[in-house]
Amino acid sequence: MQSARPDLTWQPLYRIGGISAWVFVAMVLVPVILVFTAPVPPTEGRALLIYIADHKAVYLVQLICFVGLGIPALIAFAAMAVALAGVNKGLAAIGGLLGVASEIIALAVGSSPQSLHGGLVLLSNDYASATSDAERDSLVSAANALVAIANGMPWAGILTAAGILVLSWVMLPAGSFGRALAIVGIATGALGIVSEALRPMIGSAYLLYGMLLPVWFGWVGVTLLRVPRRSVEAAASSAS
Numbered sequence: 001m002q003s004a005r006p007d008l009t010w011q012p013l014y015r016i017g018g019i020s021a022w023v024f025v026a027m028v029l030v031p032v033i034l035v036f037t038a039p040v041p042p043t044e045g046r047a048l049l050i051y052i053a054d055h056k057a058v059y060l061v062q063l064i065c066f067v068g069l070g071i072p073a074l075i076a077f078a079a080m081a082v083a084l085a086g087v088n089k090g091l092a093a094i095g096g097l098l099g100v101a102s103e104i105i106a107l108a109v110g111s112s113p114q115s116l117h118g119g120l121v122l123l124s125n126d127y128a129s130a131t132s133d134a135e136r137d138s139l140v141s142a143a144n145a146l147v148a149i150a151n152g153m154p155w156a157g158i159l160t161a162a163g164i165l166v167l168s169w170v171m172l173p174a175g176s177f178g179r180a181l182a183i184v185g186i187a188t189g190a191l192g193i194v195s196e197a198l199r200p201m202i203g204s205a206y207l208l209y210g211m212l213l214p215v216w217f218g219w220v221g222v223t224l225l226r227v228p229r230r231s232v233e234a235a236a237s238s239a240s
Contacts, residue, residue: 017079021221099163165189
């Protein structure tokens with residue numbers, strides 16, 4: 001095993017990664033807060049298109065947050081992988097790649113199970129301006145297809161959870177990162193893989209993973225921002 005002390009030449013990445021992790025948490029919390037100010041979006045095509053038309057500002061904020069959080073998340077994953085390279089380069093690289101790949105997939109698809117799909121906004125606009133029942137029925141069918149696609153593509157979520165699991169496993173023997181964070185991360189990653197794979201069947205039980213995810217990212221943010229100080233403290237302790 002290599003030295004568990006992070007390479008301080010990457011200090012700007014740790015700082016940006018820590019800030020990004022907190023941005024991720026904020027982008028999760030904003031839509032959650034909005035849930036208490038507007039009705040929860042329905043999942044049936046016709047009702048969803050009407051909902052979007054009636055709550056467009058709220059829906060767009062939710063969409064931007066749930067899709068856009070992939071950007072700070074991939075930076076945080078990259079920073080954690082580099083910070084943990086001194087513990088196990090191979091596994092840290094695998095964990096980082098899994099996490100970064102998951103966010104790239106989510107950004108490419110442009111959807112999440114919560115926000116469904118940005119294309120629904122366009123369908124909602126067309127539905128509102130449609131002049132016949134046949135045209136509306138066609139748009140509803142397209143909306144239902146997008147909902148089914150979004151709910152049937154769990155791979156981005158599974159890879160996110162797998163990245164958390166691998167990075168947390170690497171973190172476990174590295175005292176400078178905290179054993180508690182590693183244990184929480186392992187639990188979050190393992191639960192996340194199961195939750196994402198079985199999302200259509202577990203219903204509200206998914207919320208447990210949904211709550212652990214921002215907790216892990218927030219804790220990672222604190223850890224990354226404290227990397228330089230912890231490294232200096234560890235060096236001083238070794239010297240004495």
